[in-house]
Each structure stands twice: as C-alpha cells, then as structure tokens.
Amino acid sequence: MSDQEERISETTRLGLEIVKEAEEDRLMTLSVGPQHPGSGHFRFTVKVDGDYIVDCDPDPGYVHRGEEKMCEYRNFIQNIPHLERPVIHDSSNITYSYSLAVEELVKIDVPRRAQFIRAIASELNRQIYTLYWLAIYGIFLGHSTMFMWPTGDRELIIDLMEALTGARVTHAYNIPGGVRNDIPYGFKDRCLRQVTNFEKRLKEYEDIFYNNPLLRQRTEGVAILTKEDAIKLGVTGSVLRASGIPYDIRKAEPYDIYDEIDFNVQYLKTCDSFARAYVPLLDMRESCHIIRQLLDKMPESGEVRAKLQPNPKGPPGEAYRRVESGRGALGYYIVSDGTPKPYRVKISVGSFRNLLALPHLLVGSKLGDMPSVYWSLNYWPVEADR
Amino acid sequence: MIKDLVNPTNFNLMVSKVGDVLVRALDKPLGYAINWGRVWSLWPVHLETACCSVEFGAASGPRYDVERFGIIEAFGSLRQCDLIVVQGTVTRKMAPRLRMVYDQMPEPKYVIAMGACAITGGLYIDSYNVLPGVDGIIPVDVYVPGCPPRPETLIQGTMLLQEKIKRSKIK
Secondary structure (H helix, E strand, C coil): CHHHHHHHHHHHHHHHHHHHHHHHHHEEEEEECCCCCCCCCCEEEEEEECCEEEEEEEECCCCCCCHHHHHHHCCCCCHHHHHCCCCHHHHHHHHHHHHHHHHHHHCCCCCHHHHHHHHHHHHHHHHHHHHHHHHHHHHHCCCCHHHHHHHHHHHHHHHHHHHHHCCCCCCCCEECCEECCCCCCCHHHHHHHHHHHHHHHHHHHHHHHHCCHHHHHHHCCCCCCCHHHHHHHCCCHHHHHHCCCCCCHHHHCCCCCHHHCCCCCCCCCCCCHHHHHHHHHHHHHHHHHHHHHHHHHCCCCCCCECCCCCCCCCCCEEEEEEEEECCEEEEEEEEECCCCCEEEEEEECHHHHHHCHHHHHHCCCEHHHHHHHHHHCCCCHHHHHC | CHHHHCCHHHHHHHHHHHHHHHHHHHHHHHHHHHHHHHHCCECECCCCCCCCHHHHHHHCCCCCCHHHHCECCCCCCHHHCCEEEEECCCECCHHHHHHHHHHHCCCCCEEEEECHHHHCCHHHCCCCCECCCCCCCCCCCEEECCCCCCHHHHHHHHHHHHHHHHHCCCC
C-alpha cells in the first residue's frame, strides 16, 4: 500500500514538473533594439505570454558619454557646447537651465531684453523637439504622412533658429549672462508669420492624425497611468500632465520672464496613451501664444549680454535651477569650489524619469501596443544616458 | 594517381579558379550593370549610435529627401541592407553591437562614418566611455565631417560613396 502511495506521489510530482516546464516554455523572451526601426540607441527585453507582455526589463546606457565627468575638466563657458549634445534638437532648453545655475553661482543679473530673447529661443526649440518626436511617433504607428509633415514643418522653424543663432540644431545660444548675439533684422515679423502659419498646420495635424480612427483605436484606453502611480513613479512633463496633474515648471517656479506671461497649463484627465500623445500638441499650441506675447512685450533695444569676466568664477557654493524642457523638468545641480571649473555637475533629466514608467505600463498590455506605449512616454535615450 | 588528386582541397581550389576566370570574363560586360544596380539601391541599416540620428532623420525628410539619390530609408531587416551609417559617438557598450550588426550584413557592404565623434571621438575625445573613432572596429569607406553634419554634407558623402562603387570591380 505504502509503495503504491509513493509511486502515485512520484508520478504526481513528475507530472507537476512537466506542467511547470511547459508553462515556462510558453513564455517567450523578445529583445527589442538597439538595431530596431524606432528605439534606436536603446534596448529592452520583454517576456510575452501569447500576445500579452508579462515582464519588461529596460537596458539603457548605450550612449553614456560621461557628460558629468567631462564638465569637471572644462570651465563654465567651455562646457556649453558639449552639454547641448544630449538633446541636439532641444538645445536651447538644455543650456537654459545650465546658464541659470551658473548665473546663480557667479551672481550676475541678466538684461531684460536677453531674458525675452532666451524665452523665444526656448519656445521655438520646444516646437522643433516636439515636431521631431511627433514624426517618430508617426513612424512607430506606421503612419508615413505623419513622418513627412512634421519633418517638413520643422525645417521652417529650424530656418528661423538658423537666422537667429547661425547653426541648424546645435545653437550654443544661451550663455551665462544672456544670449550670444542680438536678434537679426526682420526677425520679429518673420517669427510672427511663422507662428500664424504653424497654428493653421496644427489643425491639419489633428484632422489627419489625432482624429484618425486607427490611431484612436490603438491608443485610447491603452496603458493607463493613474494619477497616484504617476506621482509615485516620479514622471514629469507631458506624461505627468496627461495623467491629470496640471504641473509645469514655467508656472510652478517661474524663471526669467515667465511670471509676466499669461498662459494655461495644458493637461488631460484620461491618463491613457492617447492623452500622452495629445498633450505635446496642446503644448505646441500654447507655445505659439507665448511667443506672440513675448514678441509683443519685448523691449525695442537694450543690452543682450551682461558683462562677464573671460573666465568666470564665483565663491564656493552650490546652485540648482531647472526649466521645463520638451520632455519635462530639466535641472542642473552645480557645486563650485571657487575655481573657474565646476567641482561637480549633476544633470537631472526628464527622459530618465519617464523611463521608470515603461515597465509599469508595458506589463499587462499587448505586444502590439508596445511601440505606441514606448514612444508616448516622451523618452529620448541619448538624454537619459547623458 | 587521379584518385589522389580528387580531394576536397583541390576541388575548392578548382572552383575558386573557375570563379576567378568567370569574374574576369564577366567583369567588362556585366560589371557596369551590377554596379549600376548597387549604386542606386543603397539600403542603410537603422542603427542609431548617438545624436547625429536627428540630422539623418532630417535628411530623409521632405526637404532633403535622400531617396532621390537612391538611398532608401529602410525600416527592414539588416539581412537586406548593404550600407551602415554610423551616426555619431560609439561608446564601449555600443561597439560590440555595432561590430555584430556589421558582421551579420551580407557582402558587399559599405560604411559611412557620420560626424566628428565617429571619425575621431570629436568633442568626447577625453571621455572615459567613448571610442576614439569607429575605424578601429569596422572598415570605413567615407568620412562625413561635422558636429552634426548638415544634411547636405551627408548627401555629398553618400554621392562620394556612389562614385567609389561605380569605379570598383565586382566581387
């Protein structure tokens, strides 16, 4: 009797093992990137059970170039060109917060006209960044028209920035103490015309892309990031605003001229993938309003650059300033020991925080939703790796 | 005697010699046609290594449109590709992947090093995690300077590569 019992229990154990192995075999591990149509310089592995993702493991760091360490062997002015390389299509914003932090360390005031020009450059760059993001989002969803239209419209704003700064994407325009040079002749009219045309274009984007039933089906109600989760994960920028929280650094802790500008923080309460894709478009529209006000209120003449010693240095101390970039809060924490070179620079970027939400959103959603969920997080790998 | 001569080594030698003769015979009439096909259908691998990818994206946009020069913006498998554009800085983590992608591509394959970082390390030459140029790991055909290169520069680089292909002998 006992032999029989043992035999039965052994058979059950063997059977259970076979079932377990079969269950493990059912899960398939897929590696996405770095050679991948969209993700580019980023890799993540997903485990799928049939059509559903059960596990996600992001692997950033393919473009880690040691920016923070490199800052330590260059002086404050020499640091500007390489600090804008992480997001070359949003370079005015990434040097904006650096300039603000250095100004706080060196203790200089920025002329009023320079503050306006900086804000205009920053808003134009936000549009350039968001258009590129939108173009890649179109590719992710197999919508080729949405790659061509924003890429073409982006060139017009790039022309404007080229007239202002002299470079296509890497401007090095914001420097500690103001901006590098004054606006060119006829810039104001050209900028106004561009903003008016661009607002008309945004309506067409809505018609062809955002009101497209295919996009709606693929993104509405997909990968919901609730208000509580968004706060817990610490996401910023458009992802946070798509979860129903009206938080914008320009409004929460206004820098330079932004406390004199009248604008609304754009946010949606639906918390899904569609909201995260739609908030950047609303941001671009609000950005057009801001540029119009800035051009209206800008003083006609004046200094654009405060007098600064050739190799600026301040007393020992630390500074932390942040701005609202295309991807969210972008802050620089600089420690100075009294020499012309910084002792330590820490860059806090929005992309890396938004990446933390990726495993949270992907687990439980379908494999087909992966591209739209991934790119809706407004994530730029080069910036996150620094 | 004949049995000793018929072995795999000699067979391979004979096949390669016959191949050489065939290639020499076909080079003149067919070489032009084959190179013409290769020149106007360069398929780049979609491997972005750093920030120059933004300008590569702009080059395939409507204003610069590299497709009119026969560079197809491919979103397919790398087994069908014959061009790899190294778009910027190559870090220590990316270098083995770049080499792996290059090894997996079928012959003939061409390499364009785009940007100062891919040529010498550029701005990041003194960084601890960046390779000083990509030519240490894969052979480069055309160097396109700039940080980042303008789309016109990239297009000129690809046209130089096409010139090179036109003049090369078929393999």
